[in-house]
Amino acid sequence: MPRIFIAGCGFVGRATARLFHERGWEVIGGTHSTDSTAKLAGEPFPTLAVDISDPTALTAHPELRGLDAVIHCASSGRGGADAYRRVYLSGARNLAAILAPARLVFTGSSSVYVQTDGSWVTEASEAAPDRETGRILREAENAVLAADGVVARLAGIYGPGRSVLLKKFLS
Numbered sequence: 001m002p003r004i005f006i007a008g009c010g011f012v013g014r015a016t017a018r019l020f021h022e023r024g025w026e027v028i029g030g031t032h033s034t035d036s037t038a039k040l041a042g043e044p045f046p047t048l049a050v051d052i053s054d055p056t057a058l059t060a061h062p063e064l065r066g067l068d069a070v071i072h073c074a075s076s077g078r079g080g081a082d083a084y085r086r087v088y089l090s091g092a093r094n095l096a097a098i099l100a101p102a103r104l105v106f107t108g109s110s111s112v113y114v115q116t117d118g119s120w121v122t123e124a125s126e127a128a129p130d131r132e133t134g135r136i137l138r139e140a141e142n143a144v145l146a147a148d149g150v151v152a153r154l155a156g157i158y159g160p161g162r163s164v165l166l167k168k169f170l171s
Contacts, residue, residue, distance in 0.1 A: 001026050003067045005102070007052050007095060008032075008074030009040055012107060012154070016071060021045050028063060032074070052091035058098045067102035070095050072144075081132045088140040096147035104149035112138050112153065123153075 002025050006017045009029035021027045027045035031037045034049045041047075048064075051057045052074060058064060072092055076083040096104050112127040112134050129135050141151045 002069070004028070004069045004071065005030060005064055005067050005099065007050075007070060007072045007091065009036070009043075009047060010073070010075055013071070013073045014040065014043070016073065017043070017045055028067075030074075052094055053086040055094050055098060058094055064099060067099055069103045069105065070099050071105045071107065073107040081136060084133045084136040089136055089143065092140040092149075093143050096144060096149060100147070104144055104147060106141060106144040106149060106151050108137055108141050108151050108153045109134075110153045110155035112141070 004020050004025050005028045006013045006020070007030045009017055009031050013029065017027045017029050021044055029037075029040055029043065029045055029047035030050050030052065031040065031047060032049065032051060037047045037049045046063075048061055050061060050064075052072070072088075072095055074087050074091055076087045079087075092104070092106055110121070111131075112129045113121045113125055114128060114130050114134075115121050115125065127138060127141075129138060144151055
């Protein structure tokens, strides 16, 4: 049975973990806090409270050895540059180094694109963010790609009650 660790079992991570579980994968969910882990107690997969920005926290969990895949979809908790650097960049680097040879998938953001003029944006469009948080995301993407991982840039997925674009459209 293939094994996967979902680092960040919030809105996107929980849905992803459920899909993998339904398809027969052995899933381990990860959250940053024991409070968040407790909220997932009813899920059909085990969860761990583990800080992916702390290498010793990852190595302290032997159940994370021998994984086939890791999905990094942890959130910065709406934090600024320091939170981005810790969660996205350090987290991605730690997952790639410590949980290797598991394949790492990083859920990035379309915010790395600076086009705001209504032009089409594709994967081939330049991603040269002008904000520090965007530059940190690009650095995390590059670390994942250097580790032979995969980057998926998601757009407009914020979770229940946090859909900024939809709220703007409806108002």
